Amino acid sequence: MKQFKMLVSKLAIALIVFAAVVAKLSASVVAAGGDNEMIVIYAQVPDDWENPCVWAWDNDGNSAFDMWPGGEMEEDKDNAGWNYVYIPSWANHIIINANGGEVQADEIVLEEAVNTWVTIAAPDDASISTEQLTEGDIPEYVEKFPVHVRVDESWGVPTLQGTLEDGTQAFEDAKVMTLDATDWYTANIPVTAKSITVSSEDGKNSTEDIKIDAAQVWVSVEADGTYDFSYVDPEKAAAPNITVYVIAPSDWEKPCLWAWSAPDGTGVYATWPGEAFEEGENGWLCKEVPGWINSIIVNANDGTVQTADISIDSGVDVWVVVTDKDNYEVYYEEPEVTIDTADATDASEGSSDSTEAASNEQEVAGAKRDGGSNGSSLPLIGGTIALALVAAAGTGTYMAKKNSK
Template identity: 50%
Template sequence: MKFARKMMALAVSLVLFVLTVPTLAFAADGERCIVYAQVPEDWTAPCIWAWADDGTNAFEAWPGEKMKADGNNPGWYYCWIPAGAGNVIINANEGGVQTADQKLEAKNAWLTIADADTVEVSYEAKTTGEIPPYVETFAVHAKVEESWRDVRIWAWLAPDGTNAFEAWPGEAMEAGETGWYTANVPVWVNSVIINANGGEVQTEDLTIDAAEVWVTVDAEGAAEFTYDDPEAPDAEDITVHVQAPADWSAPHLWAWSAPDGTNAFSAWPGEALQEAEGGWLALTVPGWINSIIVNGNEGSVQTSDLSVDVGKDVWIVVTDAENAEVLYEEPAAAPAAPDAPATPVPAAKEQPAESGVNPVVIVIAAVVVIAAAAGVMIARKKKRS
């Protein structure tokens, strides 16, 4: 039986390995490659669309990320993409023209585009000078009065005064179709000024978080800002389902929007969860929330802050204050226990010298049971796309 125990241990190790294999994700601090593109003269504002082999997109929406002109190499544009996003399309004219899908290696690449059907890919530099460093950024949007022309943004880190741009009045903001101007600034920035007319008109210093922000400016330069798109349609309410520990009395839900801190409820510990079908507790909350705390015992015991996707129903399984699992589909019900035998089975009086059961069969059966359990566990971790 020693052999069977060793095989069982090996089977368990293999299952644990399967459960801990990481899924593909594009982390902000992950490896990145730069993609250069030289496009035809009639291609304006080139963008890059990129995705991984499993279909994970590098950017939120078509036409992707706007490529930046390389001032040292006229006609060339560049953009950093995750190294795992090796499938790219270069497009321009607001997505009106595009190349075919290009399969790239996980290294810096230079694409020379003669037309939509003719693309030459090289992994040897076609540009001169040093490759610009990758800098993580976030978007700043501004809506200003019509009298403001050549809208720009000045950005810096307070209190040390490190500037994001070389000289005042800063980076030009790009006008959008909805009347908002947009520019990207480095994530280390915490202060901005929106200005125009060669810097003659401007807002006061605005202290902001490193998150996408919308700034509204009146004719006198007075400004207000929000971290929620003011013109986005209101998100529909969502339902939060919770399984709380049995010793948590009167479980409540606290919910808010980060980083702006808008709370869904007026006071801690929030709103009481109600009994729902399938043994769940549930509560309907605004669809704009993205952060949740489940608490009990009048708020004296609670989970940590749980980040959730905006606008999606969610199922939260709380094991204890330190352990909670967030799911976007209801987990499968636990398998029913086998029926008890009709009559008790008498205990064996003595252990036979040799068992008639092949230990390999025991191991195979055990692996099947463990693999089945693993399947349930994996299904519970899977997010709805």
């Protein structure tokens, strides 16, 4: 009897310990999963808005998606006219756009991290509801990753199909891919896809099953169906670094560089204002960046003062003399400068491009931050938005933007 009581006592202690461990683990799971909670955004858009997408970010400028135009919306087959996409619950700013990002609605600020239904009559006319406006169950969230494809011209517009872990197909019908700003055809596929097949527009040509990892991938297909693929953008992987040299006004504190590639929006840095310049020689500030960039912004004072977007040549060092936020000069050879006034005299006649930035903040193609009175890092630039998310491949940061035509 005594041994039985001891056994019961030990079992009770073990159960208590087990319960405590389970409770602790459960709490950890909840805490860890909090940032991964997803909400659904539904949208009804005008009839001439094709392939609607959602761009989403938070108050600090962290983007939910790698590149503009953002998350591709899917048609809800049970609710005609409605499209949906899941976004992280922390993303409380959205822009619904379509036609490859060429048309867009005004920014919407989500007051609550809940499922939201948006009806768009025109770019500046949208109504918002947190009450469900669709019938039936909301489709479950499926995590996806982008597949980028280039094919021989004879293939036309390619389609994408995939085989999932359970052997089923990723799409009921092969997905027609969309041409993006980088001249790659792109489509998203579930992360459970173990292989993909690219086919021609008429279905007469296709690759073999291409076994891939669940990561952003670039696939180049020849006319005969042979292919190469890479998890790094081939056009950016081989680009050597360049140095950006800058002289900024004396009252600009801690100048920083923001840099990206237009028009695709691939950025170097994860969040605004980018990275601080380093001290160079002859009074210049300097920063080494990937050679594939072709656009920069020089900013300072924690990003509250900045130039407009500055277009530069890719693959070569560049010298930029900033007189004030509206005026700068670009050189491809080091000019002679007077640091006190930031006036520049080119040492080699005809080697400079002078640009006076429009002071009315015209539409531009990069990531500008306007320090608002509320202190929010709202990514608005006239008709342009631009944000960034670190790429898994480590070759840079994917920034997405929209440049209104």
